[in-house]
Amino acid sequence: MSSTLLKIFFKLFRGSEKIAAARGFIEAYPVDEITQKARRGKEAVFPFGEKEEFGKALLGAPIFEQAPLRYDTLSKVLLVPPLFTPLRLKKMQEILREPVFTDVDTRVEVGGFSSSMPVCIASMGSTDVFNKVSLQVAKAAAEAGIPMGVGENVATVWGYAQRRRASQPCFKERVMTYLQHAEEGKGGVFIQQSVEDAYDELWNKVYSDPDITPYIEKGQVAFEIKLGQGAKPGIGGETFVSRDIALKIRDKYHFDDDPATVVKQVYSRHSAPGTFTADILRSMLRLMKNNYPRCRIWVKAGPYRDVEEVAQIVHEQEAEAMWIDGKEGGTGMSPVIALKDLGLPTLACLQKIKRMRERGLQLDTIVSGRIINGGDVVKSLCMGASAAGMGRPIVVAAYAAGEEGVRRFLEALKMEMQLLISALGKYSIKELGDEDLRAATPELARSLGIKSVYD
Amino acid sequence: MLKPPIQELQTYYKTIRTRRMQLILKVQATTFRGIRDYLDNNGFTELLPPIIGPVTDPGIRGAKQVTIDYYGKEYKVMSSAILYKQMAAASLNKIYFFSPNVRLEPLETATTGRHLVEFVQVDIEEANITYEDAMRTAENLVAHIISYVVDEAAPYFEELGRTLRKFKPPFKKITHKEAVELLRSKGEKVSYYTEIPWEQEEKLSRMFDEPFFIIDYPKGARGFYDMEDDSRPGILRDFDMLYPEGYGEAISGAEREYRYEKVIARMRESGEDPAKYGWYLDMLREGIPPTAGFGIGVERLTRYLCGLSAVWEARPYPKIAGVYSP
Numbered sequence: 200m201s202s203t204l205l206k207i208f209f210k211l212f213r214g215s216e217k218i219a220a221a222r223g224f225i226e227a228y229p230v231d232e233i234t235q236k237a238r239r240g241k242e243a244v245f246p247f248g249e250k251e252e253f254g255k256a257l258l259g260a261p262i263f264e265q266a267p268l269r270y271d272t273l274s275k276v277l278l279v280p281p282l283f284t285p286l287r288l289k290k291m292q293e294i295l296r297e298p299v300f301t302d303v304d305t306r307v308e309v310g311g312f313s314s315s316m317p318v319c320i321a322s323m324g325s326t327d328v329f330n331k332v333s334l335q336v337a338k339a340a341a342e343a344g345i346p347m348g349v350g351e352n353v354a355t356v357w358g359y360a361q362r363r364r365a366s367q368p369c370f371k372e373r374v375m376t377y378l379q380h381a382e383e384g385k386g387g388v389f390i391q392q393s394v395e396d397a398y399d400e401l402w403n404k405v406y407s408d409p410d411i412t413p414y415i416e417k418g419q420v421a422f423e424i425k426l427g428q429g430a431k432p433g434i435g436g437e438t439f440v441s442r443d444i445a446l447k448i449r450d451k452y453h454f455d456d457d458p459a460t461v462v463k464q465v466y467s468r469h470s471a472p473g474t475f476t477a478d479i480l481r482s483m484l485r486l487m488k489n490n491y492p493r494c495r496i497w498v499k500a501g502p503y504r505d506v507e508e509v510a511q512i513v514h515e516q517e518a519e520a521m522w523i524d525g526k527e528g529g530t531g532m533s534p535v536i537a538l539k540d541l542g543l544p545t546l547a548c549l550q551k552i553k554r555m556r557e558r559g560l561q562l563d564t565i566v567s568g569r570i571i572n573g574g575d576v577v578k579s580l581c582m583g584a585s586a587a588g589m590g591r592p593i594v595v596a597a598y599a600a601g602e603e604g605v606r607r608f609l610e611a612l613k614m615e616m617q618l619l620i621s622a623l624g625k626y627s628i629k630e631l632g633d634e635d636l637r638a639a640t641p642e643l644a645r646s647l648g649i650k651s652v653y654d
Numbered sequence: 655m656l657k658p659p660i661q662e663l664q665t666y667y668k669t670i671r672t673r674r675m676q677l678i679l680k681v682q683a684t685t686f687r688g689i690r691d692y693l694d695n696n697g698f699t700e701l702l703p704p705i706i707g708p709v710t711d712p713g714i715r716g717a718k719q720v721t722i723d724y725y726g727k728e729y730k731v732m733s734s735a736i737l738y739k740q741m742a743a744a745s746l747n748k749i750y751f752f753s754p755n756v757r758l759e760p761l762e763t764a765t766t767g768r769h770l771v772e773f774v775q776v777d778i779e780e781a782n783i784t785y786e787d788a789m790r791t792a793e794n795l796v797a798h799i800i801s802y803v804v805d806e807a808a809p810y811f812e813e814l815g816r817t818l819r820k821f822k823p824p825f826k827k828i829t830h831k832e833a834v835e836l837l838r839s840k841g842e843k844v845s846y847y848t849e850i851p852w853e854q855e856e857k858l859s860r861m862f863d864e865p866f867f868i869i870d871y872p873k874g875a876r877g878f879y880d881m882e883d884d885s886r887p888g889i890l891r892d893f894d895m896l897y898p899e900g901y902g903e904a905i906s907g908a909e910r911e912y913r914y915e916k917v918i919a920r921m922r923e924s925g926e927d928p929a930k931y932g933w934y935l936d937m938l939r940e941g942i943p944p945t946a947g948f949g950i951g952v953e954r955l956t957r958y959l960c961g962l963s964a965v966w967e968a969r970p971y972p973k974i975a976g977v978y979s980p
Binding site (some may be wrong): 401403404406407409412424467471473474475476478479480482483484485486487488489490491492493515516 | 712715717718719727728758759760761762783806845847848849851872873874876919922923924925927975976
């Protein structure tokens, strides 16, 4: 394990009882791949360590997975370029020279925002591990010009405009850091509200906040209705909080023990998943449009089996975007059994997105759930997603090298996307399609409605 | 867009002494008498209004509620006393109160000429009536107020240079859908599913030369307490009354949803956590009679009666979103 890895390991998981969890994370997640990009940026797009140099290595395609897969993932789908590339010819006619990968235009319009690439940073909530680095992430995301979410319960747990604890940024710092560093008309921040945030009327607070108002006017603020998340669809927010915080929010949450009467170090805090029917969702969206006409409205759904029905309503009510988080999605806290057994995998969510597109549904969709690199993003776009969402890679990059790490990671990510898209003979995002994909097996190809590598 | 007169607001002790303000406040006082004259003679009981409580009206467009620390618990300052109206009408049948409300409105409302952060509405509620009945009360009340002030405040109006016409109810009723169609036919972009935006409401109001009702709003445009019509899903049994001449909204009212299960479902539709409405839900679960009623904003009424361009002239010591003044 590299020294950087070790550092992250200790930062993320202080305390010896957490070592097992840390080992589990590092084994199960490509921390090294992300750390390399965070530290070395575009250089890490190539497989050379610090000491190796070009000319001294012999390399080839990786054919092994570390362990057998429980269900199909994006690694079972390949991007397959043709030799004949009429769109490259068109590009050449436009720029009067042979196109190279840097000629790929990665800009997209997604959910009412302009983004420098088809990537959004997922709404991460109040968990300590992210909140600590949240300002570094906000700055890097704003400067990169990609939309960023602010997750549920941040205001409730860490305060709206004033810090509840000196070391932890409050809600408004996260929002304002992004907005103040974003170029006008580029990117945007989407603010999530869950059932408990409704208690505090977070959206109303934001909507009438004089500091945020100018950015609302410029169209850089969206409100994201949280309908669930990949790691625990159907289960509400679960987290641990210390006693001082628990005492402040004991009226609004359900705790394992009442912090007023039972004294202990940490309390397990449960919140409700929220009750929805088609009618409830429809009315809720209308109310959002009615009450916050100057904000974009986003919806974040977990990997539910009726996600297509949900999307239909979201579209009818003219929300600007729908985010679908696959079961591999990251989480600060989820029951182990939920991680294991609940929800549709990311690839299945993409198949639903593809089917919705084919039925003619014109709705911006963002997919997330173990999207790690440029390959995952481009494959998602070929399946019909408007952008891909990332959470954990951003956290890891921030822990590896702070704000600079996030910036370098995003640069490397963009380069990977450009390389792959230009390999497909294409130079803008909207040219991508399912013709660029091949599934590893005929059965998967049939399920996804794409060709297989043998076709 | 109307720019708030910052200087006049900050030195309000001078503004209130101008002849114009004196006249407006005299008309306003006459209006109060006209309101009480009608309601007291029609069997209504005047109650004191609540100022603070565990919850207040969530059905307000984009505005923030004021929270105060109440001995370690949270209390809200009334953004409207709507939830208390049902409570009171269940006991005294026909009630009203002059209710001060505070809403921290978004900054954009500073220039609409029709929003104040602090304002008063007369809340009226009756048990065992429909929204058609409530509209009858509303139009009779408004017709009475106008007739009363035209007679009783004649010299003030003359000095203000305002000519006001009396009206005879019933007032015209159009559905929300018809209102949207009418606006769309004039090239306005309005949705069938949301409230009519302020700008378009003003335009609509200019198309009429006497007060009129917009009825049957779509669900989603209003709070959970407006009753949905059982025979027309998605349509609420509610109404607004608009003044003519571009003065816009006068009154908002509805038949109230009083059935416990329905209220719970409607709360979810409006993104509300039922847990926060403890006493209100207890009351509904134990059963209350159906009620209907409305609220009439005193400052907007004064603005219309006196023909003022903005509500900040329609009350003493006005508070405008974002402006710090006495």
